[in-house]
Amino acid sequence: MNRALLSLFFYANLAIVLAIAAYRAYLYAAAPDASALLVRQIDRIEAVAAEGGPLRFAVVGEGNNSIGMLEREVIPRINASDVDFVVSAGNIVSGGGEDKYRSILQILSHLDIPYLLTFGENEFEEFGSTRFYQRFGPHFYSIALPQARLVFLDATGRTPTDWQERWLRDILQSGEDRPVIVFVGHPLVAPEHETLFEPDRGAWSEPDDRDRLLDLFDRLGVDMVISAGAATYSDQVVDGIRHIVTGGAGGFVVNDETSFYHYLDLSADRDGIQADLVRIDTAPTPLAQRVEGLWFFVYSLFYVGWLNFLAIFSAFVLTAMYLYNRLFRERRYYPDYDLRVPVDPGRPLRIVMFTNTYLPSINGVAVSVNRLKTGLERQGHEVLLCAPSYDDQRPEAGVFRIPILISLGAAFRLANPFHRQTWRAVREFQPDVVHLHHPYWLGSLGLRMARKLKVPSVFTYHTRLEQFAHAIPLPGALFRNVIAHWLVRRFANRCDEIIVPTPITRDYIHLIGVDRPVHVHPTGIEVERFRQRNPTQLAELAARFNPDGRRILVTIARLSKEKNLDFLIAAMKELKARQAPPFRLLIIGDGDERARLTSTIRDAGLTSEVRLVGSVPMQDIPAYLALAQLFVFTSVSETQGMVILEAMAAGLPVVAVNATGVDAFVQNRRTGMLTEEDLDAWTDAVHALLVNRSERQTMARAALEEAQTHSIERFAADIVRVYLIAIGAWERAGKEH
Numbered sequence: 130m131n132r133a134l135l136s137l138f139f140y141a142n143l144a145i146v147l148a149i150a151a152y153r154a155y156l157y158a159a160a161p162d163a164s165a166l167l168v169r170q171i172d173r174i175e176a177v178a179a180e181g182g183p184l185r186f187a188v189v190g191e192g193n194n195s196i197g198m199l200e201r202e203v204i205p206r207i208n209a210s211d212v213d214f215v216v217s218a219g220n221i222v223s224g225g226g227e228d229k230y231r232s233i234l235q236i237l238s239h240l241d242i243p244y245l246l247t248f249g250e251n252e253f254e255e256f257g258s259t260r261f262y263q264r265f266g267p268h269f270y271s272i273a274l275p276q277a278r279l280v281f282l283d284a285t286g287r288t289p290t291d292w293q294e295r296w297l298r299d300i301l302q303s304g305e306d307r308p309v310i311v312f313v314g315h316p317l318v319a320p321e322h323e324t325l326f327e328p329d330r331g332a333w334s335e336p337d338d339r340d341r342l343l344d345l346f347d348r349l350g351v352d353m354v355i356s357a358g359a360a361t362y363s364d365q366v367v368d369g370i371r372h373i374v375t376g377g378a379g380g381f382v383v384n385d386e387t388s389f390y391h392y393l394d395l396s397a398d399r400d401g402i403q404a405d406l407v408r409i410d411t412a413p414t415p416l417a418q419r420v421e422g423l424w425f426f427v428y429s430l431f432y433v434g435w436l437n438f439l440a441i442f443s444a445f446v447l448t449a450m451y452l453y454n455r456l457f458r459e460r461r462y463y464p465d466y467d468l469r470v471p472v473d474p475g476r477p478l479r480i481v482m483f484t485n486t487y488l489p490s491i492n493g494v495a496v497s498v499n500r501l502k503t504g505l506e507r508q509g510h511e512v513l514l515c516a517p518s519y520d521d522q523r524p525e526a527g528v529f530r531i532p533i534l535i536s537l538g539a540a541f542r543l544a545n546p547f548h549r550q551t552w553r554a555v556r557e558f559q560p561d562v563v564h565l566h567h568p569y570w571l572g573s574l575g576l577r578m579a580r581k582l583k584v585p586s587v588f589t590y591h592t593r594l595e596q597f598a599h600a601i602p603l604p605g606a607l608f609r610n611v612i613a614h615w616l617v618r619r620f621a622n623r624c625d626e627i628i629v630p631t632p633i634t635r636d637y638i639h640l641i642g643v644d645r646p647v648h649v650h651p652t653g654i655e656v657e658r659f660r661q662r663n664p665t666q667l668a669e670l671a672a673r674f675n676p677d678g679r680r681i682l683v684t685i686a687r688l689s690k691e692k693n694l695d696f697l698i699a700a701m702k703e704l705k706a707r708q709a710p711p712f713r714l715l716i717i718g719d720g721d722e723r724a725r726l727t728s729t730i731r732d733a734g735l736t737s738e739v740r741l742v743g744s745v746p747m748q749d750i751p752a753y754l755a756l757a758q759l760f761v762f763t764s765v766s767e768t769q770g771m772v773i774l775e776a777m778a779a780g781l782p783v784v785a786v787n788a789t790g791v792d793a794f795v796q797n798r799r800t801g802m803l804t805e806e807d808l809d810a811w812t813d814a815v816h817a818l819l820v821n822r823s824e825r826q827t828m829a830r831a832a833l834e835e836a837q838t839h840s841i842e843r844f845a846a847d848i849v850r851v852y853l854i855a856i857g858a859w860e861r862a863g864k865e866h
Contacts (some may be wrong), residue, residue: 134453138450143441169268170214170243175274184276187212187311188375188393190357192221192236193251194229195379200236202409203378205351208241212394215242216279218375219249219314219357220329225257230264230639245272245281249314249357250329253285269293271300277308279350284314284331290338294345298555302351308352308402310395316356318372319345320363322387328374329358353402361388362406373404413604448518465723469646471853473862474561477509478852481560483575485567486542487516489523491718491744492687493771494591497652498566502527504653504845513558515551515571517542519844529554531571535538548576555582562852566591568620576623585855588624590617590638593789598767613639621645626855630769631793648851651793651845652771656837659751659778666752674740675756679711680819685750685775688720688741691766693786695729696806700763702733703812712738714761717753719744754779758825759818765806767791777801778836782828784814800832 132658178184187207192199199221207215222229229251237244245254248268252261262268268283269310278301282293301309304580315331317339335340346354353371355666361384377391385388390409394679395402482502485497502512506527519542531551535543555578563579565572565588572588579586594613601608621627621643629635630651638647675681686692694716701714716739717727723741745753754760760776760783767790774794783801785791797803802814818825 138418138446142446144534145443159815160632161476161652164263165266166264167245167270170245171272173243173274174214176278178274181275182792184274184549185212185394185396188218188355188395189215189378190220190355190374191360192217192233193223194221194232194236195238195855197818198409198492199241202411203392203646204206204236204239206407206409207392208239208738210394211342212243214244214247215239215240216312216355217378218312218355218566219247220251220376220380221246221249224251225253225255225260227260229255230257230260230714232398234264245279247284247312247314247357248287249491250285250287250331252314253287258285258287264864269296273300275307275400277310277402278305280311280365280499282311282313284333285409285506286332290332290342294342297345299776301351304582305350306825307399309350310353310355310397310402311351313354313356315358316363316372317354317372318367319363320359320387321343321365322361322363322376324359324361324399325383325388326360331358343368343370355393364404364406367716371404377409387427388593391471401618406644428703428727443463461767469854471850472857473853474529474856476512478849479511479558480503480513480562480564480852481555481558481575481578482512482514482564482566483571484514485544485569485571487514487528488525489519489521490542491747493767494566494768496747496771497591497769499843500652500654500850502730504751506844508845508849510849511558513554513560515555515575515691517544517571527546544571544804545571549619556582562587562850562855564852568594568617572620576620584860585625585628585852586623587628587851587855588621589628590621590634591768593766595769616689618642625858627832628851633789633792634768637789648733648847650687650844650847650851651769651774651839653839653841654771654774654836655777655841656778656839659754659775659836660780661751661832662755662855663752667755670752670756674715675713677711677769679713680759681757682712682714682759682761682815683717683753683776683781684714684763685717685772686762687718687762688716688722688726690722690753691764692720693765693806694718696786696808697761697763698726698729698733698735698739698809699808700721700812700815701739702714704816704819705735707816709816712819713731714739715753715757716740717741717742719748744800750775751779754781757781759784759815760784761815762791763786763806764791764812770794774836774839777832780812780829781855782818782832784811784818788810794835795833798828800828800835813851 152556185382189199189203189750197321239430246265248261258268268288270281272279280297289664297443315329317333323353330556333342347368347370353368353373355373355375357376360376360380361374362377365372365553373393374389375393377389382388382390383810389435392407394405394407478556482498484494484498486492498514502514505512512527514528515531516528516709517533522530529546529551531544534545560582563575563586565575565586568588594617595609603612618641621638624645627638627643627645627647628650629638629647632649634645641777684697686694688694704712730736754776760773760781762770762773762783762785766768767788770790773785773791776783777794777800783795785795785803786800786806787803792803795803802818804810804814
């Protein structure tokens with residue numbers, strides 16, 4: 130089957146399952162206001178009975194939410210008869226779910242006369258007892274009419290049997306001068322004929338319990354017991370009490386001499402009870418009747434329980450597709466050693482990029498994308514960068530701004546993926562390759578465009594999504610351990626080439642199951658820009674942030690939870706407690722944690738030692754780094770940590786928590802110090818470099834030397850080679866097909 134069609138089928142079934150789950154949640158949250166409906170029904174019945182004369186009513190059993198039989202055959206016949214009301218002997222619903230109760234309310238609305246319901250096994254299951262109680266009334270009750278007394282028992286076990294038996298003794302007198310009819314949800318006496326399915330069992334099914342109740346009926350003068358609980362008709366007298374089992378108002382019947390569609394027509398007055406069977410035959414032959422019975426059952430299943438059926442079917446389809454994918458899809462567990470040769474088109478490339486974030490927002494991805502764009506354009510290539518729009522954005526050649534749908538400050542801009550002008554701009558640009566910088570939203574849009582335009586797609590893995598679980602409205606462990614990795618794997622495997630900034634990130638990409646070619650290329654930096662010094666600007670910054678001549682530590686980080694700034698502040702508190710040389714930490718960056726971090730700094734007594742500088746223009750970053758003697762970094766969520774390379778280019782040794790995105794650039798005890806995420810060990814490293822000027826200077830020189838190998842020009846050239854490899858592979862694949 131075509132892969133795209135298979136994918137569409139998979140997501141269609143997934144959408145069905147999710148939609149049904151949402152609908153189920155809606156049913157529970159938006160239950161109808163109908164309550165105590167039996168009270169109004171009893172008032173209407175008592176009004177009719179008060180007129181005198183025999184009381185005539187119909188009795189149905191095993192309605193089972195039947196549309197074909199109960200709603201379309203039984204109810205119209207009852208409405209056309211002269212009965213005063215109708216009684217369900219039990220199981221008028223096929224289950225106790227919210228959808229079943231909503232359906233039966235709709236069916237009962239077709240009645241022209243009042244009704245009474247017996248609480249049976251189907252009404253009870255799936256937490257249905259509460260729904261029955263709220264919508265209709267109590268599970269057991271009695272109606273004393275001039276012509277007869279009607280008693281409804283709860284045979285499900287929901288109400289204790291000894292309580293109900295005590296209640297019966299209270300309301301019934303042995304000398305009752307009117308007939309007594311008891312309705313109970315399961316048969317107390319086995320039906321006369323063997324049934325296809327075993328009758329329902331309930332609270333009085335055990336022999337001792339049944340005999341005790343029947344003996345109580347005999348002593349209290351009960352005349353008739355009517356039960357549901359079996360798809361049959363049975364009428365027999367046992368110990369002077371007439372027992373009728375009626376189960377033909379819906380559900381599955383065999384349509385033979387003992388199991389057929391029917392209802393009872395009863396007439397009661399003080400002289401006694403007359404019960405007549407009303408058989409419903411709608412098919413001309415026995416075979417047609419049996420087929421009809423099966424059809425009515427299946428029809429009701431689909432009509433009332435179709436959501437259950439659809440959910441189960443879709444779940445099976447999803448499971449089957451998953452197993453097929455796991456068992457039969459060919460997988461590549463070793464690297465692809467096919468010769469991947471870059472092609473030379475003989476002209477500059479046209480490159481389209483898609484990113485969910487860009488300048489003026491200051492973050493690692495935005496800066497990395499900007500540097501790549503700059504480097505590519507310096508080499509003569511044409512770039513069209515598609516990015517969200519910002520309120521304070523500046524015009525920039527080669528940047529196409531997409532209107533946003535949702536804005537939560539500068540850090541989160543949700544661009545409109547349906548913007549038609551975006552499609553038009555990309556088509557008119559006629560790209561040779563599409564470069565994607567996020568595995569979702571605009572990244573997904575760019576991937577669709579690449580496929581539509583039949584050009585290769587390249588994906589750069591910038592961000593450890595699992596570290597943002599705190600910002601996602603899903604269970605943290607679920608997103609962190611499953612969804613984030615699934616999202617990256619699924620997206621990356623649909624692209625042609627993958628770029629990562631460090632070897633350890635490449636290992637992660639392979640570990641989660643990405644089988645596409647992976648290239649390691651860290652983002653370049655403008656080394657010379659970080660070596661430039663402006664004495665006037667340095668003097669101004671020193672007067673502002675270091676008037677008392679302390680040793681300056683600096684870090685650059687967004688003020689958000691994943692940057693681990695609480696650890697950094699705790700280390701500064703420990704450093705102060707150790708009476709280290711006077712120091713001041715400048716934290717450059719802004720974010721949604723600013724207010725909380727300000728309070729944390731104040732509560733720790735560090736208002737003189739730690740300053741939240743806020744967001745700083747990119748062109749001023751070198752000056753702030755030149756002011757410092759040491760760069761500190763505690764984030765554990767980086768894929769690269771470009772600010773570390775920038776600090777090294779400025780000639781600063783680095784003290785950092787050993788984590789991905791850091792260990793690729795900081796060589797422990799050569800360009801800086803790496804420790805575990807341990808407060809004492811990390812503070813020790815900072816303290817050691819603060820007091821050892823010679824070691825600081827040695828590491829500073831090594832850091833600068835390392836940084837000079839990561840220029841923007843080299844970075845751009847490496848990425849162009851990946852583009853040419855992707856184009857070559859795409860062209861070869863096209864020729865093979």
